Amino acid sequence: MADGTSETKSSNQMWGGRFASGPDAIMEEINASIGFDKKLYAQDIRGSIAHATMLAHQGIISADDKDKIVHGLNTILSEIESGQFEFSRRLEDIHMNVEARLATLIGPAAGRLHTARSRNDQVALDFRLWVKEELQKTDTALTALIAAFLDRAEEHADTVMPGFTHLQTAQPVTFGHHCMAYVEMFGRDRSRVRHAIEHMDESPIGAAALAGTGFPIDRHMTAAALGFRGPTRNSIDTVSDRDFALEFLSIAAIAATHLSRLAEEIVIWSTPQFGFIRLSDAFSTGSSIMPQKKNPDAAELVRAKTGRVNGSLIALLTVMKGLPLAYSKDMQEDKEQVFDAAESLELAIAAMTGMVRDMTIRVDRMKAAAGSGYSTATDLADWLVREAGLPFRDAHHATGHAVALAEERGCELAELALDDLKAINPAITEKVYDVLTVEASVASRTSFGGTAPENVRRQIAWWRERN
Ligand code: ARG
Numbered sequence: 001m002a003d004g005t006s007e008t009k010s011s012n013q014m015w016g017g018r019f020a021s022g023p024d025a026i027m028e029e030i031n032a033s034i035g036f037d038k039k040l041y042a043q044d045i046r047g048s049i050a051h052a053t054m055l056a057h058q059g060i061i062s063a064d065d066k067d068k069i070v071h072g073l074n075t076i077l078s079e080i081e082s083g084q085f086e087f088s089r090r091l092e093d094i095h096m097n098v099e100a101r102l103a104t105l106i107g108p109a110a111g112r113l114h115t116a117r118s119r120n121d122q123v124a125l126d127f128r129l130w131v132k133e134e135l136q137k138t139d140t141a142l143t144a145l146i147a148a149f150l151d152r153a154e155e156h157a158d159t160v161m162p163g164f165t166h167l168q169t170a171q172p173v174t175f176g177h178h179c180m181a182y183v184e185m186f187g188r189d190r191s192r193v194r195h196a197i198e199h200m201d202e203s204p205i206g207a208a209a210l211a212g213t214g215f216p217i218d219r220h221m222t223a224a225a226l227g228f229r230g231p232t233r234n235s236i237d238t239v240s241d242r243d244f245a246l247e248f249l250s251i252a253a254i255a256a257t258h259l260s261r262l263a264e265e266i267v268i269w270s271t272p273q274f275g276f277i278r279l280s281d282a283f284s285t286g287s288s289i290m291p292q293k294k295n296p297d298a299a300e301l302v303r304a305k306t307g308r309v310n311g312s313l314i315a316l317l318t319v320m321k322g323l324p325l326a327y328s329k330d331m332q333e334d335k336e337q338v339f340d341a342a343e344s345l346e347l348a349i350a351a352m353t354g355m356v357r358d359m360t361i362r363v364d365r366m367k368a369a370a371g372s373g374y375s376t377a378t379d380l381a382d383w384l385v386r387e388a389g390l391p392f393r394d395a396h397h398a399t400g401h402a403v404a405l406a407e408e409r410g411c412e413l414a415e416l417a418l419d420d421l422k423a424i425n426p427a428i429t430e431k432v433y434d435v436l437t438v439e440a441s442v443a444s445r446t447s448f449g450g451t452a453p454e455n456v457r458r459q460i461a462w463w464r465e466r467n
Contacts (some may be wrong), residue, residue: 012090013103014099014100022090022461025428025445025447028089028177029056029089030244031092031329032089032090032092032093032215033092033093033094033216033332033335034039034087034088034089034091034092034093034094034097035089035161035367036335036336036339037093037094037123037126037211037332037335038080038087038092038094038097039130039335039339040123040127040130040335041080041094041098041124041416042100043045043079043125043126043127043129043130044094044095044122045073045074045076045098045193046079046129046226046428047122047125047126047129047173047205047226048069048098048113048122049069049070049073049074049205050205050222051113051116051117051205051227051389052069052073053066053068054114054217054218054221054222054225055113055115055215055217055268056110057221058215058216058217058218059115059216060079060115060215060216060217061112061115063392064109065109065112066118068106068107068109069106069109069110069112069280071106072102072105072106072109072110073102073424075099075276076098076101076102076105079101080452085097085101086170088100091275093119093332094122095119095122095123095124095126096119099113099114107127108426115215115272116206116208116213116215116217117145117205117206117208117213118208118209118210118239119207119210120203120207120209120239121204121206121207121208121238121239122208123206123331124204124238124239124241125155125203125205125226125336126245127202127245127387128200128203128244129226130338130427131200131244131245131248131338131435132197132200132201132244134248134338134342135193135196135197135200135248135251136197137261137346138193138251138252138255138342138346138349139190139193139194139197140191141346141349141350142186142189142190142255142349142442143190143354143467144349144353145186145349145352145353146183146186146190146211146463146467147354147467148353148357149179149180149182149183149186149356150183150460150463150464150467151180151357151461152175152176152180152356152357153175153176153177153179153180153183153456153459154176155176155361155459156174156175156176156179156361156363156455157174157176157178157453157457157460158174158176158291158366158453158455159174159175159361159363159366160172160173160174160175160291160366160370160372160438160439160442161173161174161175161178161276161366161367161369161370161376162366162372162373162375163178168373169369169372169373169374169375170375171375171376171378171379171441172370172371172375172376172438172441172442172451173442173451174442174451174453174456175361175366176194176453176456176457176460177451177455177456178341180459180460180463181462182255182258182262183459185258186255186258187463187466189251189254189255189258192251192254193244193251194243196247196248196251197243197427199243199247200244200247201228202228202229202230202231202232202233203219203222203223203226203228203230203231203232204232204233204238204241205219205222205223205226205233205240205241206207206219206231206233207235207236208235208238209299209327210235210236210238210239210325210326210327211235211237218305219231227450235397236325237325237326239326239327240321240325240326240327240331242316242331242334243317244322245334245338246313246316246320247334247340248315248341248342249309249312249316249337249338250313251311251340252309252311252312252330252341252342252344253306253309253310253312253347254346255349256305256310256344257310258305258344258461259302259303259305259306259348259352259462260302260303260305260306262299262302262352263300263303263352264299264300264303266279266296266299266355267296267299267300268357269456270294270299272286274361274365274369274406275362275365276361276369277359277360277361278294278358278359278360278362279294279296279298279299279355279358279360280355280358280359280360281357282354283296283298283351283354283355283358283359284296284297284298285297285354290457291321296464297378298351298355299352299355301348302348302351302352304308304380305344305345305347305348306348308340308341308344308412309341309345310366312337312338312340312341313341314335315333315337316334316337319333319334321329324435330394338400351446367382367438368440371412371414371438372412374403374406374407374412374413375438375441376413376414376438376441377399377403377413378399378435379435379440379441379444380395380399380402380413380432380435380436381395381396381398381437382395382405382435382444383398383432384399384427384428385430386397387427387432388425388427390425398425401424402416402420402421402424404407405420405424413436414433414436425442
């Protein structure tokens with residue numbers, strides 16, 4: 001209750017021994033995380049089952065109590081999943097909501113579950129498990145996006161388009177090559193995701209509050225049961241570490257930045273002025289007033305989601321930057337940032353995969369644009385170096401004259417008469433026209449990583465083996 005009156009003054013059932021009364025309503029409101037950390041229910045229950053099983057195996061609790069605990073936890077899992085569970089803000093967070101319900105279901109045995117652990121290692125575990133699963137989902141989503149690009153690249157390995165620098169026509173490239181640039185970007189994102197899974201693949205449970213525990217627990221056993229490579233090595237670091245969340249957010253921010261650049265290109269390409277692509281009806285919207293319009297809303301929203309994801313990264317970095325070791329309640333502010341960024345990223349990747357798969361490539365428009373803006377000027381200069389033995393700087397100069405002349409005549413380079421070209425440099429022959437077409441230009445770029453269609457096909461094959 002925001003008016004400052006306490007809903008109830010009864011003291012907390014988890015630590016009531018030290019407390020005469022319950023929290024003020026405002027205290028409860030600022031303190032509670034159940035509104036968002038209920039998302040961690042499955043991880044919390046999995047963690048508790050692994051912990052209780054280990055406690056019994058080590059003779060710390062009886063097998064009978066363990067059975068009651070595991071049975072009770074499974075009941076709670078189905079109550080939550082069927083929507084019957086009543087979450088209570090007075091119980092602060094998911095950990096205490098589950099434990100309190102367990103006490104109602106199984107009685108005193110429930111009180112033994114929290115032996116040799118703390119909410120500090122418990123939340124570190126739950127959140128790590130959640131982020132790990134999210135990273136695995138991101139891996140799958142990126143794989144689908146890369147697959148969509150590989151298909152489009154294959155289809156358009158020979159389709160010429162203008163390549164840009166400064167968004168000014170630079171040299172002709174193929175659309176397939178352009179697609180493969182995004183494959184490289186999303187491929188790097190995916191490898192960052194896989195490295196992050198490696199980094200975080202250690203189990204926090206058993207670090208307890210911060211110092212470890214005197215109970216003879218087996219942290220290797222819980223780590224194995226929860227699918228981790230092993231346990232974390234330092235109990236203080238374990239409960240104060242949120243690198244796994246920060247790493248997820250940084251990876252998400254970089255991936256969102258890639259998505260945003262692609263979104264920007266889609267917005268530009270789909271304008272009538274560029275007309276390089278047509279978005280499918282499924283991934284565009286109309287205007288309520290202008291009947292001719294087809295708007296790239298999905299691309300715009302993907303571009304905008306980047307702002308949220310970047311914001312989440314900065315928010316959590318800022319939360320963490322001044323915290324003394326080990327746990328501080330500030331760290332409770334980690335989850336919403338990660339949840340929001342994860343939702344935005346998942347949606348953005350899915351929307352982009354749909355757009356890439358469905359968009360129509362307007363080959364004629366791309367080809368016409370590829371030849372305009374003197375895009376083969378470098379080919380002319382290279383020809384003068386190769387065939388006439390000019391130093392590149394002189395060839396560049398001569399080509400500059402040819403471009404100026406073409407501009408004056410209002411024509412393309414290939415439309416200049418041989419006599420005009422000879423006047424610029426007498427070594428120029430009829431053969432020069434072979435390199436002035438966009439097709440010849442792209443076909444000639446056979447250097448490793450270059451835009452020649454044969455190279456692009458090789459790149460596609462290389463990626464297909466790795467996707
Ligand atoms: N809800 C808390 C969080 O998200 C759980 C850990 C609470 N630990 C504590 N010592 N109060 O961080």
